[in-house]
Amino acid sequence: MPGTANLLTPIQINNLILKNRIVLPPLASKKATADGKVTDELLDYYRNRIGNGLIIVEHSYIDKAGMASENQLAINDGTKLDGLKELASLIKEGGSAAGIQLAHAGAKADPEITGCNSYSPSGIKPPGIEKDYKPEKLSKKEIDELLELYATSARIAKAAGFDLIEIHAAHGYLLNQFISPLTNKRDDEYGGSLANRFRIIGKVIESIREVIGDSFPLAVRLGSDDFEEEGLKPEKAAEGILPYLDSIDLLDLSGGLNGYGVLDEGEEGFTAYLADEFKNFISEDKLPPILIAGGIKTASYAEKLLVSEKAELIGVGRAQLKNRNWPDKALNQLNNN
Ligand SMILES: Cc1cc2nc3c(=O)[nH]c(=O)nc-3n(C[C@H](O)[C@H](O)[C@H](O)COP(=O)(O)O)c2cc1C
Incomplete structure (x- = not known):
C-alpha cells in the first residue's frame, strides 16, 4: 500500500525529528581547502542529496595532529565557522537534518601530511599502516587537552547550525585505538580492563554534553568489531558502551580497525549482524536507535532491516555516491509495491 513503508516513517532522535529512515553516512570527499575549509566543490557534493532523513557530514578533524588525509574537512577552530554554516544551511534547505562527524585519526595521522607528531593511547599504530x-603515547594531561578539543569542535558544530553531532570512534581512528585491546596497552585508568578502555568515550561525551546540553542530538559511530583475531568483538563492544548509553541518542554501528576499506567487498547489509549482537546483549529499553550502513543497495533490503527491527535507521553510502537520487528512487519503488 502506498505510504506505508517503514523507510518513510519519521523518527525522533532526542529533540530532532527525521522525516524518514534514510541516512547518508559520513563519506570523506577530500574536497576541503588545504587547511580544511569548506569549498564550492564540497558544497556541490552535498547539494541536492535531498530525500535523506539525515545527512552526516564526513569526518572533520578536531585537531591538525589528528588529520587523516589531505583536503579533509576541519572543525578545529573558529575560522571554519562560516563555511560550516553555509554547509549546514544547504543541507537543511534541501530538507534533510544535518549532522557532522567529529574525528581524530590518532596514530593514523601521517606526520608528513599533518606537519605534527601523531599521538595515540599507547603509541601503537592500528593494522594496515x-x-x-x-x-607518541598520550599523557593524562594531553588526554585532558584532547577533551577540550572535542568541546571546541562541538561548540563550532552547534554554532554552525548542525542538528546532530556524531563522535567518530570507529575505523581505527583515535577513539577506536582506545577501545581496542590491540592498540591500547595503557596501565592507567584509560587502559587494561574493558571498562577502562571505554572510559575515554564517556569523557568525550561528557565534555561535548557540557557544551551542547542534554537536548542536543548526539550519536556515536562505534567500531564494534575490529575484524582481527585478538581484537574487540561485538559483545565486548556492547558491554563497553553500556554505561554510556543514557547520554547517546543514536548508535551508529560499524567496524574495522583497519579502516572502512576492509568493508568494501561486503554483501548487502554486511554490518547488520552487529545490530543483532547489540540487541541480544542489551535490553531494548536501554538501547538508543541503531543506525546500520554496510553495502545496502536496495530499498527492499533496507525495508527488511526495519521491519525485522534489526535497525532503526539505514545508512546508504556508496550506493548514493553512484546515484544521487537513490532515496527518491527507493521510496518510489516502495510506494509502487
Ligand atoms: C569514499 C568513502 C568515504 C568514507 N568516509 C567516511 C568517513 O568520513 N567517516 C566514517 O565514519 N566512515 C566513512 N566511510 C564509511 C561509510 O560511512 C560506510 O560506513 C561504509 O562505506 C559502508 O556503507 P556503504 O556500503 O553504504 O558505503 C567512507 C566510505 C567511503 C566509501
Whole structure:
C-alpha cells in the first residue's frame, strides 16, 4: 500500500525529528581547502542529496595532529565557522537534518601530511599502516587537552547550525585505538580492563554534553568489531558502551580497525549482524536507535532491516555516491509495491 513503508516513517532522535529512515553516512570527499575549509566543490557534493532523513557530514578533524588525509574537512577552530554554516544551511534547505562527524585519526595521522607528531593511547599504530613513523603515547594531561578539543569542535558544530553531532570512534581512528585491546596497552585508568578502555568515550561525551546540553542530538559511530583475531568483538563492544548509553541518542554501528576499506567487498547489509549482537546483549529499553550502513543497495533490503527491527535507521553510502537520487528512487519503488 502506498505510504506505508517503514523507510518513510519519521523518527525522533532526542529533540530532532527525521522525516524518514534514510541516512547518508559520513563519506570523506577530500574536497576541503588545504587547511580544511569548506569549498564550492564540497558544497556541490552535498547539494541536492535531498530525500535523506539525515545527512552526516564526513569526518572533520578536531585537531591538525589528528588529520587523516589531505583536503579533509576541519572543525578545529573558529575560522571554519562560516563555511560550516553555509554547509549546514544547504543541507537543511534541501530538507534533510544535518549532522557532522567529529574525528581524530590518532596514530593514523601521517606526520608528513599533518606537519605534527601523531599521538595515540599507547603509541601503537592500528593494522594496515605501512609508513614508518612512531606515534607518541598520550599523557593524562594531553588526554585532558584532547577533551577540550572535542568541546571546541562541538561548540563550532552547534554554532554552525548542525542538528546532530556524531563522535567518530570507529575505523581505527583515535577513539577506536582506545577501545581496542590491540592498540591500547595503557596501565592507567584509560587502559587494561574493558571498562577502562571505554572510559575515554564517556569523557568525550561528557565534555561535548557540557557544551551542547542534554537536548542536543548526539550519536556515536562505534567500531564494534575490529575484524582481527585478538581484537574487540561485538559483545565486548556492547558491554563497553553500556554505561554510556543514557547520554547517546543514536548508535551508529560499524567496524574495522583497519579502516572502512576492509568493508568494501561486503554483501548487502554486511554490518547488520552487529545490530543483532547489540540487541541480544542489551535490553531494548536501554538501547538508543541503531543506525546500520554496510553495502545496502536496495530499498527492499533496507525495508527488511526495519521491519525485522534489526535497525532503526539505514545508512546508504556508496550506493548514493553512484546515484544521487537513490532515496527518491527507493521510496518510489516502495510506494509502487
Ligand atoms: C569514499 C568513502 C568515504 C568514507 N568516509 C567516511 C568517513 O568520513 N567517516 C566514517 O565514519 N566512515 C566513512 N566511510 C564509511 C561509510 O560511512 C560506510 O560506513 C561504509 O562505506 C559502508 O556503507 P556503504 O556500503 O553504504 O558505503 C567512507 C566510505 C567511503 C566509501
